[in-house]
Every structure is written in structure tokens, then in C-alpha cells.
Amino acid sequence: MSDQPSGRSPSSSFHRDTLAVREASERSQYGENSEALFLTSGFVQPSAEAAARRFAGDEEGYTYGRYGNPTVASFEQRLAALEGSEACISSASGMSAILMMCMGLLKAGDHVICSQSMFGSTIKLIGTDLAKFGVLSSFVSQTDVNAWRAAIQPSTRLLFAETPTNPLTDVCDIRALADIAHNAGALLCVDNCFATPALQRPMDFGADLVMHSGTKYLDGQGRVMAGALCASQDLVTKTFLPVLKSAGMTLSPFNAWVVLKGLETLDIRMRAQSARALGLANWLEAHPAVARIFYPGLASHPQHALAMAQQSGCGGAVLSFEVKANDSQQARARAFQVLDAMQLLSLSTNLGDTKTLVAHPASTSHGRLTEAQRQAAGVSQGLIRVAVGLEHLDDITTDLDRGLSLPGT
Known part of the structure; x- marks a missing residue:
């Protein structure tokens, strides 16, 4: 086991319906059929040397609840399987997932392009809050591919779209935006909250990242808050996990377990x-x-x-x-x-x-x-x-x- 969020190969012999029910971390020694809920903030280490290796990232193993948890890892593994991504990292809410993405990918002077019809909190976070730290942003028409292309700058690092949008249900051309981003050396993230992987898998159309508010359809019954980013193993492990460890926008094991079970009926x-x-x-x-x-x-x-x-x-x-x-x-x-x-x-x-x-x-x-x-x-x-x-x-x-x-x- 590891502090690193669970990843898996996007190729599988199973259909998504099966993955939604079966994909998870290995059972414990007790052989539980429903995935276990591990309510613990810390983990006992087998030796001082093993603890040192695990905290250094040289050996797999859980160390501290802010860094990783078996229940949380099961949720991440299952969502990655459904989205067809190499890996997934979870967070306390959808907005914290966006913040983790921006903190990992952007620095002062970098530029991000967003749809002007995105969720209001997303517009405020990127356009106002992150602007205080020198992150530049442009907001363009969701459906005008030429507007996205015209907004590209030498410092553009990220294109961020929500499709369908909240609340007007505008739909963007994911593949076209992916091409624009990649031609500029940038990444494309798609907020997939409305459609979910049950209806839409943005990575199939070239997106590099998929963002989720698990609070919505992934849970499905309005019980808990959760967020997640699906991406490559490198992005998750080398870019987002260090932010999570430092900033602590960690998903609680209980909330992870609730959303994990919600995915079964998604x-x-x-x-x-x-x-x-x-x-x-x-x-x-x-x-x-x-x-x-x-x-x-x-x-x-x-x-x-x-x-x-x-x-x-x-x-x-x-x-x-x-x-x-x-x-x-x-x-x-x-x-x-x-x-x-x-x-x-x-x-x-x-x-x-x-x-x-x-x-x-x-x-x-x-x-x-x-x-x-x-x-x-x-x-x-x-x-x-x-x-x-x-x-x-x-x-x-x-x-x-x-x-x-x-x-x-």
C-alpha cells in the first residue's frame, strides 16, 4: 500500500458497469465484500527504517491520513477506471480539486483560459482569487473555438472547460480544445460533473485532466462533499500529490467510502x-x-x-x-x-x-x-x-x- 493515490492501467478486460462495482483496493485479511472504511488518522510503521523509506517515497505504505488512506485509494482507483485515466487524486470538494490543479500547474505570470459560462465559484477562484498571486486568466465563449484559439498567449499553460456548463448547459468541442491546447504546449482540463463518466469520458477526446465534484452525481444522494482530478500517473504523483501533502485539501475516508458506494449505481x-x-x-x-x-x-x-x-x-x-x-x-x-x-x-x-x-x-x-x-x-x-x-x-x-x-x- 502507498501514500500515493492509486493508479491503474486504463486498459481493462471489464466493462465500465463492472468496474463501477468491482474496482477497488485489495480486500483486507477479513475478506469483506463491501469495501472497508478505514477511520484512522495515522498508521503504525513496522520499523523506523521502513517509516523513513515510506515518508521519503522510496517504499510503498501508508504513513499519515493527510497523505493517503486505503478507503480513499479505493475511490480514486474506481474513478480512474471509469474515466479511463492512469490515476486519480481526490480532495475535500470540487473547488478544492480545482485549487489543487491550479496550485500544481500554475505560477505567477502563467495564463489560463476558461469558459465564461462556467460555474460561478470557478470564475471567481481563477479570475479573482488566483489573480492576487499573479495568475493571468482570459474568459471566452464556451462554444466559440476561434475565441479559445485567439486567447492563446506564450504563457498559456492551461485551458479549462466545463461541458455541459452550469447552468446553461453549453457544450464545448473537447477534441478541438484539446488540439488548441496541445499545439500551444498547454493542457486541457474538463469539468465532467454534469455528464460524469457514465455519459462522457473527456480523455477519449484528448483531454489531459478531468475534474469532478464528487458532491454531485458521483455520490448521487446529497450526503457528502468530495472532489477529484483524473490525470496521468506522472501528473498525479509528481504535480498534485505534493500540493495535497502540503495544503491538506484531503478527502475524508468516510466521504470517500460514501462516494465509492455511490459509483456503483452511477x-x-x-x-x-x-x-x-x-x-x-x-x-x-x-x-x-x-x-x-x-x-x-x-x-x-x-x-x-x-x-x-x-x-x-x-x-x-x-x-x-x-x-x-x-x-x-x-x-x-x-x-x-x-x-x-x-x-x-x-x-x-x-x-x-x-x-x-x-x-x-x-x-x-x-x-x-x-x-x-x-x-x-x-x-x-x-x-x-x-x-x-x-x-x-x-x-x-x-x-x-x-x-x-x-x-x-
């Missing part, structure tokens, strides 16, 4: 929830109170064909829609009216739960952005995001219709 959950999302999208598209619907599974989505090619022919489980209104003030009031009328669905900014979660991005997930940043991201005051769960579709539509059918404010 595929069937994603497909069932995506089917409900498509049904809801069709219903919303025909609703007289809805101005616009954003869902890659609809033929009306601008990147529908690309999404179907990259996402295994499935649109995912998240959609957004705008309510009809005359101005932004009325749009906000109308959106709030819809949210406050719900009796079944949950008003919550999380996503990826088996329960349908509904949110108003402009005042929550993107609330810390400036109005100019929100407009650039396309997040209007009338926008409502729905992360579709496993309730019956008729019950979901009935609950949303309570507010949508009310007289306008």
Missing part, C-alpha cells in the same frame, strides 16, 4: 434521471410561461449534435429555463414566484441528488459575480435551473406548473 441513476430530464425539457419547451429552455438533449439546443456525439447520445440530468417577463426585475419576481410555489421539489443549490433540486442561479451560485460577469455567462434573473431526480415525471411537472400557471407579477 450508470443506472444517470440514465434514469436523464430520461426524466428529457421528458421535463419537452414539457417546458411547450409551456406558455417559458421563454427559453436549455437542455442538450433537445434538438433545439445549439450544440445538440455535438452533445449527442460526446455524451453517449444522452442529454444529462440538468436543464435550465427562463420564465417570460418584460424586464429583469419582473423576471426575478416571476422566477421567485415559481420557486416559492413548489410543494414537492427542493429549493436547493446543490445538484446530483435523487431528489429534484431547483435553484435560481443569479442570486445563489452566480450571486458573487458582478452583473457584467453574469451577463457574459448568460445567467439572467429569470433563469431557473432544475437538477432532475428520480421522482415520477408527472409529479415534477405538476409541482413546477403550480408557479408557472400563476398570474404574472
Whole structure:
């Protein structure tokens, strides 16, 4: 065993459905069938010499909970197998995974290009917080390949895209962005939270890194927070692990165990929830109170064909829609009216739960952005995001219709 996050060969004779259930660290001497939960902050060493070798990285073996844990390693090994990557390193949350990536890859004067329609916290972290330490950034249109190419600078080290995006479900051409990054000597990271490896494997299209918020669909029931980076063994071991050891954005063994078990049902959950999302999208598209619907599974989505090619022919489980209104003030009031009328669905900014979660991005997930940043991201005051769960579709539509059918404010 080792402090190094578990890696594995991306080639395997097993299908992903099998890997999601079976891939893990070796059983203990007790022969447990469900992977063991190791709740310990430290590990007893067999000798002083062995401890010295393990802390120096010359011998495999666990030393300290901040550096590695068998339960955490099982989660990393399983997610790497599902994404088709050589290795994986986990973290306490999705945002801490992004921070670990940036701290490992970037230094003062380096340049990173991001989609302007990414998750609000990602925009703030890279565009504002890391700027204080001299990291330069450009934010471009998610879907405009030429804009990504034009933003390349001699100091560009990283391209970071989220596909589909949160909350407008814009889809980028992963292979095209990978080519742009590699021609510039940079790396491409893809945030795969919305699609998950059940629907999309960015490395199959040339991405160098895949980032996850395990808090979302990997767990699947809204129980714990977790994050991860999937990458080459060299990047994980030589670039990200030293940051993890120093900065301590460590995933707890309990949270790792919960998400590890969540991965076992990831595929069937994603497909069932995506089917409900498509049904809801069709219903919303025909609703007289809805101005616009954003869902890659609809033929009306601008990147529908690309999404179907990259996402295994499935649109995912998240959609957004705008309510009809005359101005932004009325749009906000109308959106709030819809949210406050719900009796079944949950008003919550999380996503990826088996329960349908509904949110108003402009005042929550993107609330810390400036109005100019929100407009650039396309997040209007009338926008409502729905992360579709496993309730019956008729019950979901009935609950949303309570507010949508009310007289306008």
C-alpha cells in the first residue's frame, strides 16, 4: 500500500458497469465484500527504517491520513477506471480539486483560459482569487473555438472547460480544445460533473485532466462533499500529490467510502434521471410561461449534435429555463414566484441528488459575480435551473406548473 493515490492501467478486460462495482483496493485479511472504511488518522510503521523509506517515497505504505488512506485509494482507483485515466487524486470538494490543479500547474505570470459560462465559484477562484498571486486568466465563449484559439498567449499553460456548463448547459468541442491546447504546449482540463463518466469520458477526446465534484452525481444522494482530478500517473504523483501533502485539501475516508458506494449505481441513476430530464425539457419547451429552455438533449439546443456525439447520445440530468417577463426585475419576481410555489421539489443549490433540486442561479451560485460577469455567462434573473431526480415525471411537472400557471407579477 502507498501514500500515493492509486493508479491503474486504463486498459481493462471489464466493462465500465463492472468496474463501477468491482474496482477497488485489495480486500483486507477479513475478506469483506463491501469495501472497508478505514477511520484512522495515522498508521503504525513496522520499523523506523521502513517509516523513513515510506515518508521519503522510496517504499510503498501508508504513513499519515493527510497523505493517503486505503478507503480513499479505493475511490480514486474506481474513478480512474471509469474515466479511463492512469490515476486519480481526490480532495475535500470540487473547488478544492480545482485549487489543487491550479496550485500544481500554475505560477505567477502563467495564463489560463476558461469558459465564461462556467460555474460561478470557478470564475471567481481563477479570475479573482488566483489573480492576487499573479495568475493571468482570459474568459471566452464556451462554444466559440476561434475565441479559445485567439486567447492563446506564450504563457498559456492551461485551458479549462466545463461541458455541459452550469447552468446553461453549453457544450464545448473537447477534441478541438484539446488540439488548441496541445499545439500551444498547454493542457486541457474538463469539468465532467454534469455528464460524469457514465455519459462522457473527456480523455477519449484528448483531454489531459478531468475534474469532478464528487458532491454531485458521483455520490448521487446529497450526503457528502468530495472532489477529484483524473490525470496521468506522472501528473498525479509528481504535480498534485505534493500540493495535497502540503495544503491538506484531503478527502475524508468516510466521504470517500460514501462516494465509492455511490459509483456503483452511477450508470443506472444517470440514465434514469436523464430520461426524466428529457421528458421535463419537452414539457417546458411547450409551456406558455417559458421563454427559453436549455437542455442538450433537445434538438433545439445549439450544440445538440455535438452533445449527442460526446455524451453517449444522452442529454444529462440538468436543464435550465427562463420564465417570460418584460424586464429583469419582473423576471426575478416571476422566477421567485415559481420557486416559492413548489410543494414537492427542493429549493436547493446543490445538484446530483435523487431528489429534484431547483435553484435560481443569479442570486445563489452566480450571486458573487458582478452583473457584467453574469451577463457574459448568460445567467439572467429569470433563469431557473432544475437538477432532475428520480421522482415520477408527472409529479415534477405538476409541482413546477403550480408557479408557472400563476398570474404574472
